Amino acid sequence: MDMRGIAKLAGVSSATVSRVINGSSLVRPETVERVRKVIEEAKFFPNNSATTLKYGRSDTYGVVIPDITNPFFPEFIKNFEGILVGNDKDMLMATTEFDSSRMQQCIRRMLMRKVDGVALLASEIETQSFEDLIHNRVPLVTMDRGHIGRGLSDVSIDNRSGMDQALQHLKGLGHKKIGYIGGVEGLTISDHRIDAFMHALQRVGLETRPEFIKVGNYRSAGGMNAMTELLSLKDRPTAVLAANDLSAIGGMRAAMKLGVSIPTDLSIVGFDDIELSEIVHPPLTTLRLPRPELASVFFYALEQLKSTPHSRGKHYTVKTSLVVRESTGPAPKRRRGTS
Amino acid sequence: MDMRGIAKLAGVSSATVSRVINGSSLVRPETVERVRKVIEEAKFFPNNSATTLKYGRSDTYGVVIPDITNPFFPEFIKNFEGILVGNDKDMLMATTEFDSSRMQQCIRRMLMRKVDGVALLASEIETQSFEDLIHNRVPLVTMDRGHIGRGLSDVSIDNRSGMDQALQHLKGLGHKKIGYIGGVEGLTISDHRIDAFMHALQRVGLETRPEFIKVGNYRSAGGMNAMTELLSLKDRPTAVLAANDLSAIGGMRAAMKLGVSIPTDLSIVGFDDIELSEIVHPPLTTLRLPRPELASVFFYALEQLKSTPHSRGKHYTVKTSLVVRESTGPAPKRRRGTS
DNA sequence: TTGAAAGCGCTAACAC
DNA sequence: GTGTTAGCGCTTTCAA
Numbered sequence: 001m002d003m004r005g006i007a008k009l010a011g012v013s014s015a016t017v018s019r020v021i022n023g024s025s026l027v028r029p030e031t032v033e034r035v036r037k038v039i040e041e042a043k044f045f046p047n048n049s050a051t052t053l054k055y056g057r058s059d060t061y062g063v064v065i066p067d068i069t070n071p072f073f074p075e076f077i078k079n080f081e082g083i084l085v086g087n088d089k090d091m092l093m094a095t096t097e098f099d100s101s102r103m104q105q106c107i108r109r110m111l112m113r114k115v116d117g118v119a120l121l122a123s124e125i126e127t128q129s130f131e132d133l134i135h136n137r138v139p140l141v142t143m144d145r146g147h148i149g150r151g152l153s154d155v156s157i158d159n160r161s162g163m164d165q166a167l168q169h170l171k172g173l174g175h176k177k178i179g180y181i182g183g184v185e186g187l188t189i190s191d192h193r194i195d196a197f198m199h200a201l202q203r204v205g206l207e208t209r210p211e212f213i214k215v216g217n218y219r220s221a222g223g224m225n226a227m228t229e230l231l232s233l234k235d236r237p238t239a240v241l242a243a244n245d246l247s248a249i250g251g252m253r254a255a256m257k258l259g260v261s262i263p264t265d266l267s268i269v270g271f272d273d274i275e276l277s278e279i280v281h282p283p284l285t286t287l288r289l290p291r292p293e294l295a296s297v298f299f300y301a302l303e304q305l306k307s308t309p310h311s312r313g314k315h316y317t318v319k320t321s322l323v324v325r326e327s328t329g330p331a332p333k334r335r336r337g338t339s
Numbered sequence: 340m341d342m343r344g345i346a347k348l349a350g351v352s353s354a355t356v357s358r359v360i361n362g363s364s365l366v367r368p369e370t371v372e373r374v375r376k377v378i379e380e381a382k383f384f385p386n387n388s389a390t391t392l393k394y395g396r397s398d399t400y401g402v403v404i405p406d407i408t409n410p411f412f413p414e415f416i417k418n419f420e421g422i423l424v425g426n427d428k429d430m431l432m433a434t435t436e437f438d439s440s441r442m443q444q445c446i447r448r449m450l451m452r453k454v455d456g457v458a459l460l461a462s463e464i465e466t467q468s469f470e471d472l473i474h475n476r477v478p479l480v481t482m483d484r485g486h487i488g489r490g491l492s493d494v495s496i497d498n499r500s501g502m503d504q505a506l507q508h509l510k511g512l513g514h515k516k517i518g519y520i521g522g523v524e525g526l527t528i529s530d531h532r533i534d535a536f537m538h539a540l541q542r543v544g545l546e547t548r549p550e551f552i553k554v555g556n557y558r559s560a561g562g563m564n565a566m567t568e569l570l571s572l573k574d575r576p577t578a579v580l581a582a583n584d585l586s587a588i589g590g591m592r593a594a595m596k597l598g599v600s601i602p603t604d605l606s607i608v609g610f611d612d613i614e615l616s617e618i619v620h621p622p623l624t625t626l627r628l629p630r631p632e633l634a635s636v637f638f639y640a641l642e643q644l645k646s647t648p649h650s651r652g653k654h655y656t657v658k659t660s661l662v663v664r665e666s667t668g669p670a671p672k673r674r675r676g677t678s
Numbered sequence: 679t680t681g682a683a684a685g686c687g688c689t690a691a692c693a694c
Numbered sequence: 695g696t697g698t699t700a701g702c703g704c705t706t707t708c709a710a
Contacts, residue, residue, distance in 0.1 A: 002687055013697045018689055028695060043474050045450040049391035050687035054702045058388065068417050069614060074407040081407075081434060085441070090448055093432050095420060102424070109429055111384040135382050220618050253618055275408060279559050279592055281620055341703055352681045357705055367679060389703035393686045681710080686703105693698075 001044050010038040021046055052114055060090040061302060062115040064106050066122040068095050070218060070246060071274040072291075076121065079295035087299075089116075096122045098184065103129055111136055117302040119143075123189040139305030141298055141313075144189045153301045153313030155294065157189075159196035162287040162320030163241075166269050167204040169285075169322055170239045174331035175267060179212040179237035181226040181247045193243050193271070212237050216247040223250025231258055231266075238266060238331045245270035245277045245286055252280070252327065263329030273323055283325035294318050340383050349377040360385060391453055399429040400641060401454040403445050405461040407434050409557060409585060410613040411630075415460065418634035426638075428455075435461045437523065442468055450475055456641040458482075462528040478644030480637055480652075483528045492640045492652030494633065496528075498535035501626040501659030502580075505608050506543040508624075508661055509578045513670035514606060518551040518576030520565040520586045532582050532610070551576050555586040562589025570597055570605075577605060577670045584609035584616045584625055591619070591666065602668030612662055622664035633657050 003014040003021075010017070012035060019027050020035040027035075038044075052058040061084060065073045081091050092113055094106035103122065107129050110118050117139035120130070133140050134151055141153045148154050170178060180197050183190035194213065201208050214229050216222030223242060227250070230237060242248035248270030252262055260266050262282055270277055270286035277284035297316050305313055342353040342360075349356070351374060358366050359374040366374075377383075391397040400423060404412045420430050431452055433445035442461065446468050449457055456478035459469065472479050473490055480492045487493050509517060519536050522529030533552065540547050553568050555561030562581060566589065569576060581587035587609030591601055599605050601621055609616055609625035616623035636655050644652055 003689095004687080014687085015689075015698075016696060019696085022689085026695060031695080043471055045447060045471075045475070047392070047395075047453060047687055048451040049388040049397065049453060050702085051689075052388035052702090053386070053392050053686090053704090054688060054690095056386075056702080068413040068420075069410070071408070071410065071413075074410075074413050078407050078434065081432075082436075085444060090431070090452065092429070093420075095417065097421075105424060108384060112387040113429065114386060114388060132382055132384075136384070220614075249618060253620065256620060275559075276615065279588060281592065281595060342705095343703080353703085354681060354683095354705075355679090358680090361705085365679065370679080386703055389686085390705075391686090392688090392702090393704060393706095395686080679710105682708090684707090685705100688702090689700100691699090694696085 001042055002047065006035065006038050006042060006044055009042065010035045056114060057116050058090070058114045059088065060092050060113060060115050061299075062092045062094065062106075062110040062113070062118040064094050064096060064103070064110075064118060064120045064122050066096050066098050067218070068093075070244070071276055072244065072246075072272045072289075073121065075274060075291045076295055079292045080119065080298060083295055083299045098122075100129075107132055111138065117141070117306055119298045119302065123187045137309060139302055139309075141301040141305070143298075144192055146188070146192075146315075148313040148315060150312055151305055151309065153305060153316065155297050155301060155316045155318060157192075157289060158317050158319045159193050160200065162271075162322060163196045163200035164203060165322040166241060166287055167200050167206065169324065169328065170267060170269070171204055171206065173239075173267065173328065175239040176206060176331070177209070177212065177235070177237040177239070178206060179214070179230045179240040181214055181216045181223055181230075181240060181242040181251055183216060183218045183243040183247075185215045190243060197241060216243060216250075218244050218246060220246050220250030220253065223247030224254040225250075227251035227254035228258070231255065231260060236266075239269070239328070240266065241269045241271070243271055245272045245274045245284060248284055248286065248327075249276065249280055252282075252284070262327055265332055267328040267331075269322075269328060271320075278325070282327050285325045285328040286323050287320045288323045289318065289320050340381050341386065345374065345377050345381060345383055348381065349374045395453060396455050397429070397453045398427065399431050399452060399454050400638075401431045401433065401445075401449040401452075401457040403433050403435060403442070403449075403457060403459045403461050405435050405437050406557070407432075409583070410615055411583065411585075411611045411628075412460065414613060414630045415634055418631045419458065419637060422634055422638045437461075439468075446471055450477065456480070456645055458637045458641065462526045476648060478641055478648075480640040480644070483531055485527070485531075485654075487652040487654060489651055490644055490648065492644060492655065494636050494640060494655045494657060496531075496628060497656050497658045498532050499539065501610075501661060502535045502539035503542060504661040505580060505626055506539050506545065508663065508667065509606060509608070510543055510545065512578075512606065512667065514578040515545060515670070516548070516551065516574070516576040516578070517545060518553070518569045518579040520553050520555045520562055520569075520579060520581040520590055522555060522557045522582040522586070524554045529582060536580060555582060555589075557583050557585060559585050559589030559592065562586030563593040564589075566590035566593035567597070570594065570599060575605075578608070578667070579605065580608045580610070582610055584611045584613045584623060587623055587625065587666075588615065588619055591621075591623070601666055604671055606667040606670070608661075608667060610659075617664070621666050624664045624667040625662050626659045627662045628657065628659050
């Protein structure tokens with residue numbers, strides 16, 4: 001069944017049916033009524049691909065994420081989809097699994113589906129991939145890459161303010177030796193976060209120790225490994241920051257397994273503030289990266305780019321803030337033998 | 340840029356370009372080569388909506404889920420998307436947030452996008468909603484609703500075998516008073532699971548006590564509330580089953596807060612086996628519902644329906660199995676005063 | 679082995 | 695207020 005079918009049943013033309021569906025005010029109310037009824041009875045739904053074909057836009061935004069099993073992303077997706085649905089748009093989600101050929105496929109799918117823009121939260125992207133998007137004039141908003149350009153905006157995470165807060169908090173509790181569990185090596189977002197950590201240490205006046213910095217993988221297993229390494233050091237940190245909550249939670253698990261109690265023997269601070277962090281035991285002190293705000297900044301940035309297609313994108317920033325729970329406490333008294 | 344553009348550049352017709360893209364063997368190798376090069380240089384991507392318009396199919400499957408922040412669903416999505424991408428298909432995901440008007444919107448979106456089928460994992464659907472899908476000949480596969488029909492298959496979760504295993508396990512540990520934290524009241528999937536629990540109690544030879552059955556909401560907060568109620572009973576259960584892992588984990592939290600230690604004072608069994616259940620402390624004993632298998636059964640069921648459009652669907656079953664971890668242990672000795 | 683052309687369903691410009 | 699019609703990009707049948 002198409003609009004012509006409906007038109008015939010209602011005794012009008014397909015143009016009128018189109019007008020009714022799109023709420024044009026030019027149609028006589030009784031006609032509207034009649035057409036509506038026929039649409040209802042026939043259970044008719046307009047075929048979106050015809051409009052997409054005609055106008056080259058699909059009212060769909062693409063979202064590319066690395067790993068949907070990291071709770072941070074579903075929480076973002078939930079908010080983002082909510083905004084889209086509220087604006088009568090659709091979402092095409094694709095996950096890269098940290099794999100660059102998957103990433104290429106994702107971009108390809110986005111282009112073939114004529115998405116109106118792409119929110120790119122997967123930072124392992126090579127520049128090459130998104131050149132295709134730029135070249136095809138698809139608005140692109142990235143997370144924490146720092147580069148902008150024509151049709152390209154970036155939402156950076158203000159790691160700095162959050163890290164400062166976290167380190168001040170720890171310093172206030174008497175901690176001096178602070179470790180770090182990183183993300184996946186080589187991703188810009190991980191590098192930014194490590195940089196932010198190092199600089200924050202300096203600003204707060206704590207020493208940086210290379211052996212206190214371990215890589216993880218943004219998942220709990222990586223956090224466990226990294227923490228195990230940190231705790232096997234002769235001179236251990238008394239507090240640890242992690243690149244995300246999942247790593248921090250893995251780290252807590254590893255610590256508990258090794259008989260290190262939290263926060264008595266060791267303090268831990270996460271990053272993201274996923275829902276889980278409140279439920280876990282002990283509840284995790286963490287830097288909150290607010291998903292609702294992040295989602296709406298992405299949406300706003302995309303809409304901006306779409307409405308001014310040929311102009312240069314902008315830098316946006318989302319702030320982080322410290323949420324103190326129970327995984328941080330006073331630094332333990334020094335043991336004999338360790339400095 | 341469209342196929343005619345490519346055709347002109349390559350000195351062929353758009354038909355030939357189409358043939359090259361679709362891998363037709365009728366084109367002379369040198370022509371293929373030439374066209375390929377032009378496509379490459381122009382960074383051309385075919386416009387999927389034209390094909391969708393022409394053939395009424397989009398090579399996209401829809402997935403409708405209630406709540407993406409419940410880790411069970413991302414884990415399903417991850418597997419399902421993997422299968423789809425491997426078969427050159429796309430996924431249109433929609434979440435209902437347990438809201439029936441959102442559900443209607445979801446179905447509408449699916450119909451407008453001409454999805455080739457829908458995997459419906461949200462059981463709060465009213466029959467009315469999916470009549471639209473059936474009416475428009477869209478293959479539909481539901482989870483644990485039990486009804487099949489023309490173009491409609493169902494994947495049921497074999498709660499029974501799993502519940503039996505769980506209760507045998509608990510009985511073997513000396514438990515006699517077993518509580519249950521349910522899902523959202525009124526959802527068929529919740530009702531099925533409660534039924535399965537009651538029948539399993541009978542089969543295993545344990546008594547059923549209405550006051551031991553509490554509703555939750557599939558989230559940790561609901562599990563906390565339900566557990567708090569259970570523990571406020573004068574005569575408490577010594578073991579509790581939950582409708583999903585999130586509820587079980589919430590239940591553990593509540594128990595810990597009330598000074599009830601797990602598994603010493605109370606045993607808990609979850610349902611799903613989300614990744615989190617292994618990380619949580621203590622690691623959760625649970626009934627595993629294997630997501631990779633679930634995803635592939637859904638895909639298979641959809642493909643079956645698509646290839647035989649006018650025939651009746653089938654019943655599929657996915658079995659659950661008990662994974663014993665550390666949240667279950669021997670029943671505590673009876674305290675004085677409680678029977 | 680390649681080309682020409684019709685038609686999928688919708689919408690907006692134009693005609694009445 | 696309503697109807698007519700062209701055309702979005704692709705594939706496939708038919709013709710050459």
